[in-house]
Structure formats: C-alpha cells, structure tokens
Amino acid sequence: MEEEEEAIGYLDRVLEGEEDSEPGTPTSPVPGSLFLASEKGEQDAGKGLEMRKLVLSGFLASEEIYINQLEALLLPMKPLKATATTSQPVLTIQQIETIFYKIQDIYEIHKEFYDSLCPKVQHWDSSVTMGHLFQKLASQLGVYKAFVDNYKIALETAEKCSQSNNQFHKISEELKVKGPKDSKESHTSVTMEALLYKPIDRVMRSTLVLHDLLKHTPADHPDYPLLQDALRISQNFLSSINEDIDPRRTAVTTPKGEARQLVKDGFLVEVSEGSRKLRHVFLFTDVLLCAKLKKTGVGKHQQYDCKWYVPLADLVFPAPEETEPCAQVHPIPDHELEDMKMKISAIKSEVQKEKASKGQSRAIERLKKKMFENEFWLLLNSPTIPFRIHNRNGKSYLFLLSSDYERSEWREAIQKLQKKDLQAFVLSSVELQVLTGSCFKLRTVHNIPVTSNKDDDESPGLYGFLHVIVHSATGFKQSANLYCTLEVDSFGYFVSKAKTRVFRDTAEPQWNEEFEIELEGSQSLRILCYEKCYDKTKVNKDNNEIVDKIMGKGQIQLDPQAVQTKNWHMDVIEMNGIKVEFSMKFSSRDMSLKRTPSKKQTGVFGVKISVVTKRERSKVPYIVRQCIEEVEKRGIEEVGIYRISGVATDIQALKAVFDANNKDILVMLSDMDINAIAGTLKLYFRELPEPLLTDRLYPAFMEGIALSDPAAKENCMMHLLRSLPDPNLITFLFLLEHLKRVAEKEPVNKMSLHNLATVFGPTLLRPSEGESKGHPTLASDIWSHDVMAQVQVLLYYLQHPPISFAELKRNTLYFSTDV
Known part of the structure; x- marks a missing residue:
C-alpha cells in the first residue's frame, strides 16, 4: 500500500x-x-x-x-x-x-x-x-x-x-x-x-x-x-522539520513563481455528456483540476490526463435557484444496487473460502478481479447528491456524491482558499502538462475507494446494528430550526442512514432520539447538524430538493476490536464550535435477530402468533392489522417507508401500548410519526419467538428458492406455504398484499418490491439458533449467504400473482414431500 x-x-x-x-x-x-x-x-x-x-x-x-x-x-x-x-x-x-x-x-x-x-x-x-x-x-x-x-x-x-x-x-x-x-x-x-x-x-x-x-x-x-x-x-x-517533511509542499510552482501546494484530492463521479465518469479531482492552492488516469503499457509510468481545470479565482458555487437543470442521468433502481451488494458479498465469501482451503491463487485473483468490477460499478452508480461548480467564463461542471459530508468538505476547502488574494490565469499547454504530470506523485488518495483494494490485514469493518441516541447540541449563536443526520460507510462510500426530527426555533435542541442503523462492513460514523430551510425558492434544480444549511459536521471511528460490549457509551463530538452529545452501542447481526421465547402469555411482543390470534379470536394479530392500516392511510407515499429508521423511543412507547392493550392505541397511532409505526411492525415480527415462516421449514425454503426449473420451484414454494400453520400463513399473505400495495407507489416512496424484500426477508425467515451455531462463519459470510436467500424467498412471493388462502388449501396438485 x-x-x-x-x-x-x-x-x-x-x-x-x-x-x-x-x-x-x-x-x-x-x-x-x-x-x-x-x-x-x-x-x-x-x-x-x-x-x-x-x-x-x-x-x-x-x-x-x-x-x-x-x-x-x-x-x-x-x-x-x-x-x-x-x-x-x-x-x-x-x-x-x-x-x-x-x-x-x-x-x-x-x-x-x-x-x-x-x-x-x-x-x-x-x-x-x-x-x-x-x-x-x-x-x-x-x-x-x-x-x-x-x-x-x-x-x-x-x-x-x-x-x-x-x-x-x-x-x-x-x-x-x-x-x-x-x-x-x-x-x-x-x-x-x-x-x-x-x-x-x-x-x-x-x-x-x-x-x-x-x-x-x-x-x-x-x-x-x-x-x-x-x-x-x-x-x-x-x-x-514541518516544512520539509512533506514532499508535496513545493513540488509545483504557479505562473508567478510561487509554490503551488496540493490541498486535497479524491475520486468523484462526474456527469459528462449524459453519463457517469469516475474522475480524480485535485485541489491546489489556486486551481481545481479534474483528471482521469491514462491507460499505459506495461513498465511505463502512469500519468493523468487533464479533462478540465478552473482557477479558483474564476470558480463559483451557483445558488440553488440559479442552477440550470442538467441533462438527465437516469438513476439506477435501488433493487439493482441492492442486487449488486449481494453479489459483492457472495464473492467476498468465496474469496474467504478459497483462502481457508488454501485454494489456487489464480482462482482468488479471478474472484478479486470480479469483485473489483462489481464494486467499481456500485461506486459509479450509487451517488445521487449533486455538487455543481461553475466557471465565471461560462462552463458548469456537475459531480454526484454519495455523502453530504463529502460535498461540504470539498466546498469548505475551496472557499477557504478563495479567501486569499487569488488572480485569474490561463495555463499554457506546457504549464498544464507540468501540473498534470505532477498529480501522480502528489496524490494522497492512491486507490479507488473500494474494499477489494484493501490489504488482507485491514479491518473488514462491522456487520450488524449500531444503536445511536442523539441527545442534544449546544454552541449555536442564535436560535434556528435544527436537525441532525447520521452517515456510515458501506461498500467503500458513505450513505445517510437516519435523521432526527426538526427542533424548531432553539439554540439548544434536545432531540433524545434513538436509531438503529444497519452496518455493512462499516468503520466510521458521521454526524451532520443542519439548519432547516423552508424557503421553496431554494430548490436545487439538479435533484429538486430544498438545500438545508450545514451548521457543523464530525466523524468518529468504530472499533471492531470490542464488538461484544452491551453497554451504552456516551460521547461528545465537536464541530465548528458546536457540540453534539450522543450515545452508541453495537449488536452483531446474530444478537440483534436472536429470538428469545417469552414465558409470558399476556401482551403480543415475544408471544407465539398462534397464542395471540387465539386470544384475540382473530385470523391476523391486531397489531399487524392496525399498523398496516395506518401505513396505508397516511404513509404509503412516505419516501423510504420501512427503510428509514423510526425513533426508537416512539417505537418502544407503541410496543408498551400494544402489550398492555391500552384503549388509547388508536389515538396514539394517529398522532405518531409514520416511520415509528412502520418500525413497530418490523419489531413485532423480529421479536416473534420463532420467525413467521418457521424454523422447521427454513431449510426447505432455502432448497426451494435454489431450484432451477420454474415448475418445480412453483410447486415447492406453494407447498411450503401450505405447510405453514394457519395463523402464520394468513398473516404472511395479509402482509404480502400490503407490501405489494406499498410497491405500487414506488415512483413516490422509492420502495420497490426488492427494497421491501431486503427489509423484511431476514426478519420473516431465519435459521434456528441451533442450525446457525453448527456453521460458524465470518459475519460477512452470514450476511451474504443467508440474507441473499432470505431476500430472494420473499421477493419470489411478492412477484407472484395474488395467492389466496382458500385456493392454497383446496389445491392438491402441488408437489408434496416431507419437509
């Protein structure tokens, strides 16, 4: 490295x-x-x-x-x-x-x-x-x-x-x-x-x-x-020796003979001629240069090819209302991105298996090459956050980033340099050649940020769930409408995972909101603090979203050395004079999905579904019916419904009300944030003493989804549904039809059938504890093998024509075997 x-x-x-x-x-x-x-x-x-x-x-x-x-x-x-x-x-x-x-x-x-x-x-x-x-x-x-x-x-x-x-x-x-x-x-x-x-x-x-x-x-x-x-x-x-210690300090001179230092560089996705291109962007003390690495023959020194440059004296950031809509770059559907993540995880598992069995290095290299290609595709097609810069002399350039934190870093670095007395200039062809030629030596980011570029002894990151409570913030100079977002890294880039509510007109917000964030090989957590903008004229025409002002941002490393801790750890992160107080704890995927049978027969959480439906004299548990009804009434068009985390304290409050069968349930539901209601439904299924599709049938579901012949798969998958206990089957079909109705609103809520299968699959379908103990594997292996199959099972039923309980029970043509 x-x-x-x-x-x-x-x-x-x-x-x-x-x-x-x-x-x-x-x-x-x-x-x-x-x-x-x-x-x-x-x-x-x-x-x-x-x-x-x-x-x-x-x-x-x-x-x-x-x-x-x-x-x-x-x-x-x-x-x-x-x-x-x-x-x-x-x-x-x-x-x-x-x-x-x-x-x-x-x-x-x-x-x-x-x-x-x-x-x-x-x-x-x-x-x-x-x-x-x-x-x-x-x-x-x-x-x-x-x-x-x-x-x-x-x-x-x-x-x-x-x-x-x-x-x-x-x-x-x-x-x-x-x-x-x-x-x-x-x-x-x-x-x-x-x-x-x-x-x-x-x-x-x-x-x-x-x-x-x-x-x-x-x-x-x-x-x-x-x-x-x-x-x-x-x-x-x-x-x-501070001035001499870095060879980058005086490597290039400006046209005036002054030292031109490299301040920042990194890989960004540029929208060029209607398509996405990966560029290496270099920020010098007086110029921003966008380059791509040339293809060179074996034994020759690598060089960069300059695509364009903008002197910082000529560089401006257009206000949202000033931007012209750019040529549309069609975003990749979420389910294709999720599919690619699954493929990458499966290849990682194959690489680990080959290494464990001391397989051929050629086979490992082939797998690594394939993994790099897939990760490169993901890196290129995932970013959606627009970052536009404009040259006063006419041309605009558009980058797409995956993280608002990253966009803010680039903007702040450029604006800091622009406070100096800068002059406009034009580089001669020779000067441009010298500057571009220096980029290879001066670069600080050497590799495309994908996990296949990591050394074997580097940490694979954390797989599981990070619980974060955002408590409060201080240090604001005046009252404002304030909220925070949380980002974690996944597959080589950062993504936004959670957002607090907006605390209005205050200089000391007290959020006290808890979130559960899924980690996929993550190593860092970022917290960004924003002032909410309600001015509809401040819309970014590149993505039609109102631009809120970042008040501060900070980052903390996650340590995979001590993942067994069960305690909350409180910390304060400082950002631009602002202090945000938060607490965190981590639970592995196994621990977070571990089902502990409840000894109680009252309440609904942790109680067998057959016990609940018998007690209620209903076919589908009341909690499932009410949560689904509320989501369909006012949350079916909510962006990211079921994917966005609800506030944990709200979810726990709803859990307590349902467990106590409180008469105020309906009033509370109508007032509660819709993401908390969606989160309560997910929590109910997660805390069932055994998954909805049962421990006994899990191996058969895994075998059935792996069948190649469509007719055989159809017979097997329908037979497995018929083998479920009636309360489980009726509840599953009820949930299935609801999720299909949610997916019909995908153009608005951005939740496809595949997204919904990814959210619910691992909750409804999971191996028994005894079976998972018999196959010790890496966290990333568990994530890729089991989850991929669980998602595919639920997706199969979501994509299937409507399935009727009565038809299932009546039809005897299905393939029948012992399961």
Whole structure:
C-alpha cells in the first residue's frame, strides 16, 4: 500500500481522532471499548494497565512491519555497491549513498528498540517500565533530521536512475517486504518510492504513540516523566522539520513563481455528456483540476490526463435557484444496487473460502478481479447528491456524491482558499502538462475507494446494528430550526442512514432520539447538524430538493476490536464550535435477530402468533392489522417507508401500548410519526419467538428458492406455504398484499418490491439458533449467504400473482414431500 502503514493494528485506529488533544495531560484510563472515544472519569487501574498493554502491543506489531520495510530497502544496497566497482555498474557509489542515506542507521536504532521492548510487552505486568526506551528513541531523532534533509534529493536521484537504467527500474518497482510473523502472507511487493517515505511516516506516528501512551499513564507512574520528555523532544523535532517533511509542499510552482501546494484530492463521479465518469479531482492552492488516469503499457509510468481545470479565482458555487437543470442521468433502481451488494458479498465469501482451503491463487485473483468490477460499478452508480461548480467564463461542471459530508468538505476547502488574494490565469499547454504530470506523485488518495483494494490485514469493518441516541447540541449563536443526520460507510462510500426530527426555533435542541442503523462492513460514523430551510425558492434544480444549511459536521471511528460490549457509551463530538452529545452501542447481526421465547402469555411482543390470534379470536394479530392500516392511510407515499429508521423511543412507547392493550392505541397511532409505526411492525415480527415462516421449514425454503426449473420451484414454494400453520400463513399473505400495495407507489416512496424484500426477508425467515451455531462463519459470510436467500424467498412471493388462502388449501396438485 503506497505511503501508508500496512497494518498498524489497534493503536493507530485509537489515535486517528486525537491529534488535536492537548499533549501531556494525564487523563483517566480508558477500558477497551467499541468506540474510539475516551470515557472521562473511569478510574479502574486494572483496565488502565490493560489499555497500556493494548497500545504497546499494537505499536510493537507495527514496529515489526516497519523494521521489515527497512530491511527490504537495505536488501538491494549491498549488491548495488558490489556492482558499482565493476565495469558495468547499475548505480555509482554516490548515487547509492544518496538514495540509501541514513537507512542503515535508522534500521539499527529501531531494531535495538524493538528487541528491548518486545520482552517487556510479552511478560507484561504492573511493574514493567519502558519510558526510558522511548526517551532513548526520541534522543536519536537527529538521524531522522539528516534523512529528511536528504529525502527530496534521494527521491529525485532514485527516479532519474529508474528512468535511465532498466535494471534499477525493475529493482525499485518490486521490493519484497517480509510479512509479520503471524501473517499468512510471506512477502508483499512495494515500490522503493513508497518505502523511502516510511521513515517520514514513522516519525509522525511515533509522536502520536507517545501522546496516547502518556494519556493512559498515571501521573505518579515512573514512566510518566520519561514519556513526557520523549513527547516534548518529538514534538519539537516535528515542528522544526514541518516544512520539509512533506514532499508535496513545493513540488509545483504557479505562473508567478510561487509554490503551488496540493490541498486535497479524491475520486468523484462526474456527469459528462449524459453519463457517469469516475474522475480524480485535485485541489491546489489556486486551481481545481479534474483528471482521469491514462491507460499505459506495461513498465511505463502512469500519468493523468487533464479533462478540465478552473482557477479558483474564476470558480463559483451557483445558488440553488440559479442552477440550470442538467441533462438527465437516469438513476439506477435501488433493487439493482441492492442486487449488486449481494453479489459483492457472495464473492467476498468465496474469496474467504478459497483462502481457508488454501485454494489456487489464480482462482482468488479471478474472484478479486470480479469483485473489483462489481464494486467499481456500485461506486459509479450509487451517488445521487449533486455538487455543481461553475466557471465565471461560462462552463458548469456537475459531480454526484454519495455523502453530504463529502460535498461540504470539498466546498469548505475551496472557499477557504478563495479567501486569499487569488488572480485569474490561463495555463499554457506546457504549464498544464507540468501540473498534470505532477498529480501522480502528489496524490494522497492512491486507490479507488473500494474494499477489494484493501490489504488482507485491514479491518473488514462491522456487520450488524449500531444503536445511536442523539441527545442534544449546544454552541449555536442564535436560535434556528435544527436537525441532525447520521452517515456510515458501506461498500467503500458513505450513505445517510437516519435523521432526527426538526427542533424548531432553539439554540439548544434536545432531540433524545434513538436509531438503529444497519452496518455493512462499516468503520466510521458521521454526524451532520443542519439548519432547516423552508424557503421553496431554494430548490436545487439538479435533484429538486430544498438545500438545508450545514451548521457543523464530525466523524468518529468504530472499533471492531470490542464488538461484544452491551453497554451504552456516551460521547461528545465537536464541530465548528458546536457540540453534539450522543450515545452508541453495537449488536452483531446474530444478537440483534436472536429470538428469545417469552414465558409470558399476556401482551403480543415475544408471544407465539398462534397464542395471540387465539386470544384475540382473530385470523391476523391486531397489531399487524392496525399498523398496516395506518401505513396505508397516511404513509404509503412516505419516501423510504420501512427503510428509514423510526425513533426508537416512539417505537418502544407503541410496543408498551400494544402489550398492555391500552384503549388509547388508536389515538396514539394517529398522532405518531409514520416511520415509528412502520418500525413497530418490523419489531413485532423480529421479536416473534420463532420467525413467521418457521424454523422447521427454513431449510426447505432455502432448497426451494435454489431450484432451477420454474415448475418445480412453483410447486415447492406453494407447498411450503401450505405447510405453514394457519395463523402464520394468513398473516404472511395479509402482509404480502400490503407490501405489494406499498410497491405500487414506488415512483413516490422509492420502495420497490426488492427494497421491501431486503427489509423484511431476514426478519420473516431465519435459521434456528441451533442450525446457525453448527456453521460458524465470518459475519460477512452470514450476511451474504443467508440474507441473499432470505431476500430472494420473499421477493419470489411478492412477484407472484395474488395467492389466496382458500385456493392454497383446496389445491392438491402441488408437489408434496416431507419437509
């Protein structure tokens, strides 16, 4: 992986959001938790000790990788020196000394540090001290200063030698880095350019490690003053070389001779000539450049082709009412996007199986290639949020993004640069060529953001359900109509998953709303705070939606290391002076869908459907009939009905009222948010002691849906319905007809039959607990195999002509077998 640490493990994920914290301040120890947020006030010394060990273990693992990288860099140095004195040298002695300057010294320093630290971590107890090791490491940073001073010329020399000498080019393009001891991968191939950046990357990371260790070390611990001293030395060192540490700083000059820095880059989907194109967009200090990667022959350096550029002095964001409607790009139907996600998940499972059985590398590569193609298609066709920029000299450009957070980041980065005194200019063909040529070296985002580009040792993310309570927000300068949205990453891009209600005319909103968000390999949660706009003239003509103002945004990492926790974790996220208070907890897919039979015979939730219908003397439970009636009365045209999360506290209130058979049920239903009513219906089916389509018939449903012959499938699937107990069958048919009526409004509510099958399939149909225990698999395998089949079963019945209970029971022509 270029210019990044391959496997930093637990530690660096902890560090991601902590650079802005005040260094050297002792805080309470933090137990390992699901979320990377410190829980102030926790005083458990044992947990603090465990945290220090976790931090050190993660750092030790990354230190091993770093030493292996330095070894790989040093490996060609000896043979290159040996040939330097022959009649046919690959490089001269001077070139070798320039390229590999101080690498040997850095290697020896870190090898000694690793060998000293390793036994301390392996034999960990409360008496272990290691502050002196970090203090010694910090005192040797002068070697890094020499390396940094030489870094730019080392890179230039390596590049020149690579261009002029084919033998060195081959060596520098594929250096073999030894894998960690516990890794299945014996070696990985890395370029010399990437490895030469590792010491620079490492010195920055080591400073963050010290910060984190200090944070979890009590002030009276003997290590504390030593770590504090090491951190002070490291921070002073970093600030002294700050201008030299990044090779991107002065790589390009403007027409006026000033330094042109790369500020931001990333992959965006552009609408060009009526179709979607993936572009790599580069934001420099004075220009926005849109490029695409050229196709090049084997062995040739990759280059970008500039599609267009706009000087920031000429760039404007048109107001919503000023935009002209663009040529329509037909959105891909949701069910096609969901189908593709299922395919990707199935391929992931196949890759895991091949690796587990030590299958052929060719087969794995073929699967990975197919996965990349599918993920690329998803990345290209999922975004729908318009981001338009306009050149004052005439032309407009339209990007489609998947996340409002991302749109806001690009807009803010550009507007910040525009506050400077910028002048309009036109690049000559030579200047444009130089600028475009620099993009390949300067880019910070190297790979298209798809999961198939991840290294095997990177976290696969979380699969299951994230429960989030958005409590309140403070820090607004004046009263406004305020709400929040929640985004999580899924399949390489972020999507909006939940939205609070609008709190009107306040500077201190108190939402206290709970949401359940499905995670599909997610690693981050984003919270955005908006001011609601009710002015209908502020409509974005690219998507006919009113544009609300983002007041603040923030992001938190989700830690897959501790998914077993059942406790709520409260945290505060700061954004532009605004503080949003929220709580989170995670439940795996297995835990969230686990059915625990209720011993009670009163109420309706968790009680067998046959017991409820017998007690009520009804064919379909009252809760099912009333929720469906209310949805059809006022929610059938609601965008995302059954997909959008209802407020959890409202759902729990409805659950309590139905369980108590309160006489105020109908009044409460008529006043309740429609998404809460839809959520109550889903919760009822989820909490049945066994799924509606029964544990006993689950294997037969799986076999039936897999049949290829249409007639055989029809007979089998109808026979399975006839095999259901009457209360289950009648309720299922009642729900089926309702979902079909919801799907008839798809042009308005955006809920297709496939969307509805995706929402309800895993709730109505699920293997028994005993059966799922017998097949231990990865969370992603469970998600892809079981869910795909469950969705297909429900979709089969939704797409089938109307099914009558009486006809089913009367018809004896169906294929009959023991099930």
